[in-house]
Amino acid sequence: MMSGATEEHAEMKGDSPPRQRKAKRQGTRPVDILLTAVIPLAILLMIWQFIAYFAQGLGLLDIANSFVKLVIKGDADGTTLGQHTAMSMVRVTLGFALAAATAIPLGIAVGRYRLVSMVLGPVVEAFRPLPPIAWIPLSILLFRSNLIGAQVFIIWLGAFFPILINTTAGVKRTSTVHLDVASTFGTSERQILSKIVLPSAAPETFAGLRIGFGIGWMCLVAAEMFGSAIGLGYLVTITQQTGKTGETISAMIVIGFIGFLISYVFLRAEKRLLRWRREVAV
Amino acid sequence: MESKKVVAVALSVVVVVSVVAVAVWFAPTTPDVRIGYLAQDLHQLALRVAYVKGWFGEAGLTVELLQYQNGAYEMDGFLAGQIDMGYLGVAPALTKSINQNVSVTVLATANLEGSAIMVHKGEYDAGRILNLTGLVNKTVFHPGPSSVQNFLLRLALSQSGLSYSDITAIAAVPQNMAISLTPDAPAFIAWEPFPALAEYENLAVPILLSHDIWPRHPCCVLASSDDFINRKPDVVQKVVDIHKRAEEWIVANPAEAIGIATQWLGVNATPVETAFNRIVYDFNLNRTAIEVFLTFLIDQEQVTMYPSEIGPYLDDFINATFIESSP
Numbered sequence: 001m002m003s004g005a006t007e008e009h010a011e012m013k014g015d016s017p018p019r020q021r022k023a024k025r026q027g028t029r030p031v032d033i034l035l036t037a038v039i040p041l042a043i044l045l046m047i048w049q050f051i052a053y054f055a056q057g058l059g060l061l062d063i064a065n066s067f068v069k070l071v072i073k074g075d076a077d078g079t080t081l082g083q084h085t086a087m088s089m090v091r092v093t094l095g096f097a098l099a100a101a102t103a104i105p106l107g108i109a110v111g112r113y114r115l116v117s118m119v120l121g122p123v124v125e126a127f128r129p130l131p132p133i134a135w136i137p138l139s140i141l142l143f144r145s146n147l148i149g150a151q152v153f154i155i156w157l158g159a160f161f162p163i164l165i166n167t168t169a170g171v172k173r174t175s176t177v178h179l180d181v182a183s184t185f186g187t188s189e190r191q192i193l194s195k196i197v198l199p200s201a202a203p204e205t206f207a208g209l210r211i212g213f214g215i216g217w218m219c220l221v222a223a224e225m226f227g228s229a230i231g232l233g234y235l236v237t238i239t240q241q242t243g244k245t246g247e248t249i250s251a252m253i254v255i256g257f258i259g260f261l262i263s264y265v266f267l268r269a270e271k272r273l274l275r276w277r278r279e280v281a282v
Numbered sequence: 283m284e285s286k287k288v289v290a291v292a293l294s295v296v297v298v299v300s301v302v303a304v305a306v307w308f309a310p311t312t313p314d315v316r317i318g319y320l321a322q323d324l325h326q327l328a329l330r331v332a333y334v335k336g337w338f339g340e341a342g343l344t345v346e347l348l349q350y351q352n353g354a355y356e357m358d359g360f361l362a363g364q365i366d367m368g369y370l371g372v373a374p375a376l377t378k379s380i381n382q383n384v385s386v387t388v389l390a391t392a393n394l395e396g397s398a399i400m401v402h403k404g405e406y407d408a409g410r411i412l413n414l415t416g417l418v419n420k421t422v423f424h425p426g427p428s429s430v431q432n433f434l435l436r437l438a439l440s441q442s443g444l445s446y447s448d449i450t451a452i453a454a455v456p457q458n459m460a461i462s463l464t465p466d467a468p469a470f471i472a473w474e475p476f477p478a479l480a481e482y483e484n485l486a487v488p489i490l491l492s493h494d495i496w497p498r499h500p501c502c503v504l505a506s507s508d509d510f511i512n513r514k515p516d517v518v519q520k521v522v523d524i525h526k527r528a529e530e531w532i533v534a535n536p537a538e539a540i541g542i543a544t545q546w547l548g549v550n551a552t553p554v555e556t557a558f559n560r561i562v563y564d565f566n567l568n569r570t571a572i573e574v575f576l577t578f579l580i581d582q583e584q585v586t587m588y589p590s591e592i593g594p595y596l597d598d599f600i601n602a603t604f605i606e607s608s609p
Contacts, residue, residue: 056382076427076583140458147452147462227423227462229452238453241354241374242428242584243381 066246095155107167166208170201
């Protein structure tokens with residue numbers, strides 16, 4: 001069943017299974033490495049060099065020095081880049097996990113049940129356009145001294161809506177034929193949800209998780225700008241305040257790299273777990 | 283079809299003419315001087331007084347005022363050429379001018395003192411925190427590592443036989459500090475009017491005024507970009523003259539000054555008066571005090587400078603000529 005779906009997918013993309021197998025046997029070609037790794041890396045370095053030079057007259061070597069200093073010696077308070085990164089990961093993981101835990105069930109409910117959609121749809125749409133950063137002043141008032149709570153809340157806001165919207169869309173796109181057949185055979189609602197709706201919505205939900213994590217990660221810097229003593233966002237802020245541009249750029253590169261890495265992991269997992277759906281593409 | 287073309291052309295002409303008319307009508311006029319200042323900072327009352335009293339216009343100067351969230355951003359404003367002169371803390375002025383080669387010169391002092399270490403009112407009333415020793419292993423909010431307040435906090439801890447590592451220092455925005463206080467995070471240090479406002483709202487109690495930590499310590503200054511000093515020394519002199527006049531007026535007319543400050547900050551007069559009385563308005567430069575602060579920044583690795591470089595650097599960084607020439 002699964003292999004049939006893969007073959008169907010391959011045919012649709014124009015690659016016959018034997019051709020795919022041949023490409024797989026050949027392994028990664030040098031030209032692929034050049035196109036997908038070397039050239040993009042060179043472009044990235046050029047962009048950072050351009051930015052660093054025009055922002056502060058810095059070169060890549062200065063940034064590398066700052067990076068090494070942050071890794072080994074740490075910032076002015078002795079907190080190393082690894083410690084900043086670990087704390088940011090904890091915050092973003094908490095916010096993202098909360099977002100997934102709340103948005104997926106709600107997305108299923110909104111997508112599957114008309115009444116829930118009618119009642120909660122407008123509520124969601126009213127909150128969705130509010131940028132997470134605009135919530136910062138209120139989050140401080142809401143969470144008071146619970147600074148971690150306020151930061152996780154901002155990350156949760158960033159991740160919540162993409163997951164919710166994608167899950168809802170995925171659920172709504174469930175084939176009516178499948179649903180009708182299930183109903184005809186007297187399948188329970190629980191089985192419909194677990195055997196038809198959830199698998200059908202999985203690609204969209206996964207895409208929502210990937211986008212949600214990305215936005216949550218972007219919100220991290222904003223979230224850590226208030227009331228922090230550790231974290232990559234805090235590091236960016238504090239090094240900006242003290243004019244240590246090399247360290248600011250180092251922290252930004254780490255934020256970008258981790259975001260890229262996580263997005264890549266999500267894509268690979270998505271491709272592997274949902275290979276039966278042709279819509280999934282890296 | 284032809285008529286549609288005519289309508290389209292007519293509409294295009296109307297749009298273009300409107301845009302040109304608006305652009306000409308609202309053509310930006312270049313002010314004589316662009317001055318940066320910090321949001322809700324009572325230390326910089328001299329600028330507000332001069333503005334309200336119309337002394338810039340009196341001196342024949344057109345002024346554009348630009349507000350910044352903190353001194354570091356204001357230094358970025360200097361770097362980006364957004365402002366010519368500015369009121370800001372001596373701490374970010376030193377740190378950013380050294381680390382980012384922002385060419386600014388300090389021309390006058392705006393204020394001395396005017397900060398306080400505040401503690402959670404409940405903890406104070408219960409007798410659990412009456413001095414700094416009660417803050418061991420507790421969180422203390424501060425405005426940032428290179429701020430005057432951070433220096434004062436370290437100094438106060440040292441004076442109490444404690445070290446910075448005995449507390450958990452968390453950087454926060456002064457506006458949020460008082461509402462964030464809890465028994466575990468019971469203290470903050472900030473500039474006025476935030477301590478006075480926290481006290482007025484029954485959120486916090488002062489346990490140490492900055493006067494008690496370091497009498498007459500430097501805080502905010504009036505600075506100018508070096509380029510502007512070279513290009514328009516006459517304008518710089520006029521602004522410094524106005525600054526001196528405003529500082530003297532504040533000292534001579536405290537009640538009126540508090541009135542201006544109250545209107546400016548949009549808060550009750552009581553905390554403004556409390557804050558006002560904790561600030562020393564003085565225009566005289568104190569090189570020794572700035573040197574002490576610079577030494578601290580070097581010690582904290584906020585800036586890198588050899589001891590032999592301190593003197594020559596301060597010779598460039600501080601210029602008392604303008605304030606000494608003021609009538």
